[in-house]
Amino acid sequence: MAEHSEHIVSPKIYASVLAALLVGTALTVQAAKIDLGPWNIVLALTIAVTKMTLVILFFMHGKYSSRRTKLIIVSGFFWLAIMLALTLADYGTRHAEPSRSFLTPAPSIGRPGVPRLSL
Amino acid sequence: MHRTGELYGQFQTLEQQKESATLGMWTFLITEILFFGGMFLAYTINRHAYPTAFGVGGNMLDLNLGFANTIVLIASSFTMAMSVWSAQTSRKKAIPVWLLATLILGSVFLGIKVVEYKQKFDHHLIPGHNFDIAYCSNNPSVCGLSGKALEDERKEIAEAVEAEKANAEQLNISQPGAAGITAVNAHAQLYFSLYFGMTGLHALHMIIGAGLLIWLIYESFKGRFDANYNTPVENIGLYWHFVDIVWIFLFPLLYLINRHLA
Numbered sequence: 001m002a003e004h005s006e007h008i009v010s011p012k013i014y015a016s017v018l019a020a021l022l023v024g025t026a027l028t029v030q031a032a033k034i035d036l037g038p039w040n041i042v043l044a045l046t047i048a049v050t051k052m053t054l055v056i057l058f059f060m061h062g063k064y065s066s067r068r069t070k071l072i073i074v075s076g077f078f079w080l081a082i083m084l085a086l087t088l089a090d091y092g093t094r095h096a097e098p099s100r101s102f103l104t105p106a107p108s109i110g111r112p113g114v115p116r117l118s119l
Numbered sequence: 120m121h122r123t124g125e126l127y128g129q130f131q132t133l134e135q136q137k138e139s140a141t142l143g144m145w146t147f148l149i150t151e152i153l154f155f156g157g158m159f160l161a162y163t164i165n166r167h168a169y170p171t172a173f174g175v176g177g178n179m180l181d182l183n184l185g186f187a188n189t190i191v192l193i194a195s196s197f198t199m200a201m202s203v204w205s206a207q208t209s210r211k212k213a214i215p216v217w218l219l220a221t222l223i224l225g226s227v228f229l230g231i232k233v234v235e236y237k238q239k240f241d242h243h244l245i246p247g248h249n250f251d252i253a254y255c256s257n258n259p260s261v262c263g264l265s266g267k268a269l270e271d272e273r274k275e276i277a278e279a280v281e282a283e284k285a286n287a288e289q290l291n292i293s294q295p296g297a298a299g300i301t302a303v304n305a306h307a308q309l310y311f312s313l314y315f316g317m318t319g320l321h322a323l324h325m326i327i328g329a330g331l332l333i334w335l336i337y338e339s340f341k342g343r344f345d346a347n348y349n350t351p352v353e354n355i356g357l358y359w360h361f362v363d364i365v366w367i368f369l370f371p372l373l374y375l376i377n378r379h380l381a
Contacts, residue, residue, distance in 0.1 A: 006137065008207045009200070018197040025189050025370075029182070032375035040379060044371035051367045059200045059360045069142050076149030080156045087160055 007064035017058045024051045124348030137350060144354040148361050155365050158320065162313050162372065165306075171282040172306030174377035175252060175275050176314070179244060181235060185374040188231050189366065195224035196363040203356045206339070206349035214339040214352065221359065222332040225325055232322055239311070246308040246315070252276060253300065279303045314373055321369060324362045331355045 028047040036043060057063040062073055130136040166173045202217035204210075239245060242262055243254035255262035256273045264272065280299050283306070287298035335355055338344065344352050 006134070006207070008204065011201060011204055014197055014200045014204065017200075018193065021193045021196075022190065025186070025193065028371050028375060029186055032371070032378040035379040041376055044375055048368050048371050052364045055196065055360050055364055055367070059196055059363075060357055065141065066138055069138070069145055072142060072145045072149065076145075076152045079149065080152055083153065083156055084160055084163075088163070091164055 007061070009058060009061060009064065013058055017054050020054055021051050024054075124345075133347075140350045140354060141357075144357050148357060151361060155317075155320070158313070158317050159368065159372070162317065165309050165313065166376075169306035169309065171279040172252075172303050173310045175279045175303065176244075176307045176310030177373060177375075177377045178272075178275065179242070179252075179255070180314070180374050181238065182374055182378065184231055184235050185370055188228050189370045191224050191228045191231070192363050192366050195221050195228070196360050198224060199356050199359045202335075202339075203349070203353050206344045206352040207346055209345040211339070211342050211345060214344055215336045218332055218336045218339060218352075222329060222336065225329050225332065225359075229322060229325055229329070232318065236315075244311050246312045250304060250308050250311070252304050252307040276300075276303065279307075317369055317373070321362065321365050324365070328355070328359050328362055331358070 024047050028044055031043050031047070032040060034040075056073065062070065065073075124133075126133050127136060130139070198217050198220040202214050202221060205213035205217055243249050243251040251257075253276055255264050256269065256276055259265055259269050280303055283302035284298040287302065292298075332355070335352060338351070
């Protein structure tokens, strides 16, 4: 039987990641209570992405996986980015008919009487 | 599948066999990323379109319950990781114990979710005919609302009404119901539809995960997993961590974004 060369992550690392995730959770709740204007969402998402990265790298062994598996993981987020970017670009540049979304109407710019959408 | 730890004919080494299982699981998970991604996208677009109504909706969620659930789910990810470690190091007796801990934490999460859903039902926040964003501020005793919290909620709803009015005026929309509390109700329903859609889909994944855990506990109790063969533990672990990641994003997006206004 072939020898396994899989990397075994130690409980110590798991415990540290757990601690970091708990700290991150407390941090994001506290940060939400402070008014930072548009930066609230940026900070919340930054903490969430950091927590996600920790989970993928250590709990899900992403750090120790083969390059092929790493490629698959990264490609998942790449496709997600395509979906988000293209859809938001569409919504952000479309001249809406009755849809009231995407605010900031500037009637002088869009077609007559039709507010221009802007992200 | 049940011939454990054996090398199948199409693979050259056990290592290669294991890696293709991991690769396959990740391929499934990226379809899941895009599946949930679609809902996050719908949320982003609508939140951007109706920020005030979404803010009012978000502040009506119970922050303490959401926070508790985040802690519980992160802890369950840790116990899941420990069961994978137990399997990899052939600690056969520890595997079902860690798995059981994961199952219990997962069930606690779902239990808290049930309490939250029930609360939203009582507060008339289920999208549909009886939806009423102002129900709690009009019937504070039913919702246990008083003092500053009640004032804040009334103020917030009043502000949202004003914002909808300004929005309708700006866009030259004059149909009845396009502004005022009707509009706030309509857009807050959008928020709660997304809330129930996203947390519901997440909860469904948790329920499926719990079912898989029960099977794993049974198999590991029979001593099926060790250092040589632990692919099911590892792959269901990946699934469980993925579900945790979804919640890591749902919690701030649904519960936290407008907290500073309250």
